[in-house]
Amino acid sequence: MGTSEEENLPGKADVVIVGAGIAALALAVELQKKGISTILLERQRSPEGIPRGLTFQPNGLAVLERLGALGRAREVGSASQILEVKSWEGEVLLEADYSLLDHPQNYLLTANATELERLLVYVAEQAGAQVLWGTSFQEIVLNAGRAEGVVYESEGVRDEIRAPVVVGADGPQSHVRTSLGVEVKTKKYPDSFLVGLVGPVPGLEGRARQYQHPGKMLGIMPSGPEATYLFHCVGPRSFDSVKKEGLGSFRAEVVQAAPEMADAFTGVEAWTKMAYFTPSFIQVNKWVGNGIALLGDSAHTFHPHAGQGVNLALEDAVVLAEVIEKCKIAGDFSQTALLEYQTQRKVRADVIGKHANYTVTYALSDNWLIKRLNRRALRKLNKDKKLQKKALEITAGIFEKKPGLVTLAKIGGILP
Ligand SMILES: Cc1cc2nc3c(=O)[nH]c(=O)nc-3n(C[C@H](O)[C@H](O)[C@H](O)COP(=O)(O)OP(=O)(O)OC[C@H]3O[C@@H](n4cnc5c(N)ncnc54)[C@H](O)[C@@H]3O)c2cc1C
Numbered sequence: 001m002g003t004s005e006e007e008n009l010p011g012k013a014d015v016v017i018v019g020a021g022i023a024a025l026a027l028a029v030e031l032q033k034k035g036i037s038t039i040l041l042e043r044q045r046s047p048e049g050i051p052r053g054l055t056f057q058p059n060g061l062a063v064l065e066r067l068g069a070l071g072r073a074r075e076v077g078s079a080s081q082i083l084e085v086k087s088w089e090g091e092v093l094l095e096a097d098y099s100l101l102d103h104p105q106n107y108l109l110t111a112n113a114t115e116l117e118r119l120l121v122y123v124a125e126q127a128g129a130q131v132l133w134g135t136s137f138q139e140i141v142l143n144a145g146r147a148e149g150v151v152y153e154s155e156g157v158r159d160e161i162r163a164p165v166v167v168g169a170d171g172p173q174s175h176v177r178t179s180l181g182v183e184v185k186t187k188k189y190p191d192s193f194l195v196g197l198v199g200p201v202p203g204l205e206g207r208a209r210q211y212q213h214p215g216k217m218l219g220i221m222p223s224g225p226e227a228t229y230l231f232h233c234v235g236p237r238s239f240d241s242v243k244k245e246g247l248g249s250f251r252a253e254v255v256q257a258a259p260e261m262a263d264a265f266t267g268v269e270a271w272t273k274m275a276y277f278t279p280s281f282i283q284v285n286k287w288v289g290n291g292i293a294l295l296g297d298s299a300h301t302f303h304p305h306a307g308q309g310v311n312l313a314l315e316d317a318v319v320l321a322e323v324i325e326k327c328k329i330a331g332d333f334s335q336t337a338l339l340e341y342q343t344q345r346k347v348r349a350d351v352i353g354k355h356a357n358y359t360v361t362y363a364l365s366d367n368w369l370i371k372r373l374n375r376r377a378l379r380k381l382n383k384d385k386k387l388q389k390k391a392l393e394i395t396a397g398i399f400e401k402k403p404g405l406v407t408l409a410k411i412g413g414i415l416p
Contacts (some may be wrong), residue, residue: 023296053229077111
């Protein structure tokens with residue numbers, strides 16, 4: 001049986017997005033709302049990732065609201081107004097109060113990352129976006145130095161999609177970024193983390209909690225009605241060596257700092273509920289090319305201690321959609337035209353990335369002098385609400401202008 005000519009034509013869209021993570025999906029929704037058609041290529045077969053929670057800050061929550069996804073996100077996640085920092089011995093060093101912020105979403109929201117992705121897949125598809133699951137980006141189709149589409153592979157078969165704009169939303173190891181040939185600075189952190197979703201923790205309602213100690217860090221955040229997101233620093237140990245010590249030993253390590261976690265491991269019988277990762281700090285000097293733009297973790301990857309990766313990615317998506325719309329109207333998708341996106345967004349990514357790098361190095365240092373300074377600064381922040389508000393504005397991603405050195409020095413760089 002012969003195939004029709006229509007079936008032999010390559011796929012076409014206004015924008016082809018590589019990846020169907022949260023950044024890509026948000027961009028697709030925003031573009032579709034503007035009548036700009038999108039196709040997303042995702043190498044995974046469905047939105048399944050490592051078992052983890054994801055914390056949204058006020059800046060990211062504002063974008064979820066804009067996408068029409070905040071209501072449902074609040075149903076599947078948990079809101080916290082207080083971010084509590086405790087010492088390993090249990091002393092409360094700081095109760096950072098998000099209600100100090102002048103913002104309609106003055107709270108944190110933690111949810112299961114996979115559920116959030118499924119929700120955004122639904123919103124994007126409802127808006128008319130097409131997600132091609134199980135398709136892997138291979139290369140950019142170039143014509144006289146301009147992107148005209150991509151080649152992808154699906155089940156061993158190569159095919160093409162034509163589009164005047166290619167967006168690389170393919171995460172920290174972005175292949176689109178490699179094709180763009182930009183300068184990438186990568187810093188791998190020495191400490192690794194185990195993350196996972198465990199059972200509910202009594203007394204944690206409305207609170208996200210972090211334990212700090214030189215060389216140690218433990219985060220616990222309510223994440224939906226029956227779950228808690230756990231984020232635990234295992235130092236330089238490999239996943240294999242933590243596994244060899246056993247789940248019982250890992251649980252004891254967590255409970256030593258956070259006795260309230262004693263019953264949360266019921267039902268966690270296997271390591272499959274936990275994931276291991278080593279964070280990195282990736283800085284990219286150029287986010288755009290002729291007909292190409294990088295979005296989310298492919299443009300900037302921070303230490304998750306900042307809790308800003310996904311939030312900045314969501315904001316990037318809104319701005320990129322606006323710039324692409326302008327480019328479409330002008331019929332110009334050149335690097336110069338797309339540069340407006342980078343100009344608007346890169347400064348914020350630089351501020352947050354550096355702040356995250358500084359705060360995590362400070363918080364995880366095993367130097368006792370730094371520990372004393374850190375604690376002093378946390379206590380100061382606890383008392384001085386004006387300063388606390390300033391620190392929270394950076395954490396929440398809602399600062400108006402780049403904070404000066406004096407402000408940063410006063411804050412002491414302790415808040416994530
Ligand atoms: C353990 C952990 C905890 C975190 N916690 C937080 C947090 O609490 N708050 C926060 O703001 N941020 C957090 N982050 C960061 C946050 O997860 C990322 O910033 C965010 O998910 C970035 O989204 P993205 O869409 O840019 O990239 P990704 O989510 O990485 O999506 C990229 C997608 O591209 C696909 N892809 C890759 N290569 C190809 C290819 N060749 N072809 C087709 N598809 C491809 C991948 O399969 C993936 O689905 C955390 C990160 C980690 C690792």
